Amino acid sequence: MPPRPMNDEEVLSEMNKMVTFIKQEALEKAREIKVKADEEFAIEKAKLVKQEQQAIDAQFEKKRKGGEVAQKIAQSNLTNKSRLKLLQCREEQLQELFSIARTSILTFAEDEGRYSQFLEGAVVQGFLQLMETNVTLHVREQDADIIQKAAEVAVGSYAEISGREVSFELETTLSKDSAGGVKLVSSSRRITIDNTLDERLRLLEDKMLPEIRRDLFGPNENRKFYT
Numbered sequence: 001m002p003p004r005p006m007n008d009e010e011v012l013s014e015m016n017k018m019v020t021f022i023k024q025e026a027l028e029k030a031r032e033i034k035v036k037a038d039e040e041f042a043i044e045k046a047k048l049v050k051q052e053q054q055a056i057d058a059q060f061e062k063k064r065k066g067g068e069v070a071q072k073i074a075q076s077n078l079t080n081k082s083r084l085k086l087l088q089c090r091e092e093q094l095q096e097l098f099s100i101a102r103t104s105i106l107t108f109a110e111d112e113g114r115y116s117q118f119l120e121g122a123v124v125q126g127f128l129q130l131m132e133t134n135v136t137l138h139v140r141e142q143d144a145d146i147i148q149k150a151a152e153v154a155v156g157s158y159a160e161i162s163g164r165e166v167s168f169e170l171e172t173t174l175s176k177d178s179a180g181g182v183k184l185v186s187s188s189r190r191i192t193i194d195n196t197l198d199e200r201l202r203l204l205e206d207k208m209l210p211e212i213r214r215d216l217f218g219p220n221e222n223r224k225f226y227t
Contacts, residue, residue, distance in 0.1 A: 102179070105197050109143070109180040116150050119143075119182060122195035123154035126184030127166050129193050134167050138183040141172040147182060 109115045127135060139147045151168050158166055174183065174196065181196030 105179045119150035124157045126193040127158040134187045136185045138173045140174045
């Protein structure tokens with residue numbers, strides 16, 4: 001027996017059920033879309049926040065490192081300035097010491113006995129270094145007489161030591177303002193032995209400088225060996 005056709009009320013009831021079902025499905029779908037959108041938004045928001053935080057951290061770290069570098073540079077500059085100031089003060093003290101020595105040596109020639117003895121030794125030393133038969137002695141004008149006598153004695157001492165003879169000539173070419181002493185020049189004028197007091201003091205300054213530094217300022221901890 002075929003089903004009977006639905007009347008208008010039954011058709012309307014079925015349609016209402018379908019509408020209700022469709023609406024319910026639509027609401028469920030809408031809720032799913034909203035939940036998914038909220039999750040994606042939260043994820044994206046967290047990602048953006050993290051990226052911004054990383055950017056801020058990176059910028060802060062860059063500024064921090066820049067600040068550290070600037071501080072180190074400033075500290076290094078200050079240390080270098082302090083070290084240079086210390087070295088400058090030490091150099092001034094050394095120069096003052098050498099200046100006192102130079103002043104003292106200028107009066108050495110006033111002691112005729114000691115000065116004559118020095119000249120004899122300086123001339124003999126020069127003769128032995130040159131080993132020439134004729135040598136020119138360059139001296140101060142005010143020392144001409146005393147060097148003449150000292151050189152004559154030196155000639156005898158040289159002959160005793162070397163068994164050779166030597167003659168000499170005097171030239172008063174050294175500056176009157178120098179401390180004194182003698183320069184010996186070979187006959188060919190190619191070799192000069194500088195035995196002036198000024199040169200002796202300069203050589204002594206160079207030789208004694210490390211020892212003088214240690215005595216005045218103590219050992220340098222940055223150097224393992226001293227000369």
